[in-house]
Amino acid sequence: MRKKIEKIAIVLAAGILLAVTHFYVTFLTPPSSERAVKTVRIERGMSFRVIAETLEREGIVRDADTLGFAARILGASKKVKAGEYEFTTDMTPFEVLDSLVKGRIKRYSVTLPEGYNIKEMAAALDAAGLVKAEVFIARALDPELAASLGVEGPTLEGYLFPDTYEFTKGLSADEMISRMVSKFKKVYSEFEDEAREEGLSMRKVVTPRPDHREGDRAPLRGKL
Known part of the structure; x- marks a missing residue:
């Protein structure tokens, strides 16, 4: 046994x-x-x-x-x-x-050059397969989203910082926009005191004058 x-x-x-x-x-x-x-x-x-x-x-x-x-x-x-x-x-x-x-998710690099407007940024992101251009444009022009991100003005034109970004597929347009606005705010904070001394609001700094005469805001726009 x-x-x-x-x-x-x-x-x-x-x-x-x-x-x-x-x-x-x-x-x-x-x-x-x-x-x-x-x-x-x-x-x-x-x-x-x-x-x-x-x-x-x-x-x-x-x-x-x-x-x-x-x-x-x-x-x-x-x-x-x-x-x-x-x-x-x-x-x-x-x-x-x-x-x-x-979460080592695959990242896609996309460059948004200086001078690109919302439509051009949307086209670049669409070409990279990250978001539909029309969706990005609609969100970037949404006054409620602009207000929620704490920027001055009815849209996000001028607040989407030009840079090379790494995004993952599946991110929403709002998430991409939020990152771009955060980058803008970070850079702007370095020159905020200078803008106040010149009597310029954030909105005035990022918005070109209709007559193309920039005056005191030109140096600040160049830094951004």
Whole structure:
């Protein structure tokens, strides 16, 4: 009886060892030694099971079940950030899971040159596939949005700071606009006292005169 129990214990121990070995080898080994880039979009509300199956189908992980089990063990299945990700097939499942949890979402760089108006900015963002031009224009011209962002004037014309931005797909027009206005305010704050000394409001600084005679506001507009 004792020998029988010992045999059962040995078999169970061997089985557990094999299972653990399989798990770690699978979880810490990439599906391919060749490097191929894959882009995957994780939608809000997507279950981890669907995420894992999508990654397996795209060849990013070898086994969806192993990834799902690891995510549950690590408490990561509910911490995945939605967005568009760029993976490579030489990443281990652990690295893939780490990227999902930390939200290493693919970013798109877009340059909005100095002198661009709202329509030109909208066209550049649309060309980058980040937002529909008509949606961006409508939001940038919305008086309520302008008021909520604390700027002077009925629209955001002049308050969208020209710069090179990195946006992720899925951001709303409001979120992009908010970042651009925040950048404007940060830069403007450096010259706000100077503007007050010249008797110029924020609105006057950013709005060109109809007759094109800038006067005292020209140096400030140049700095912005």
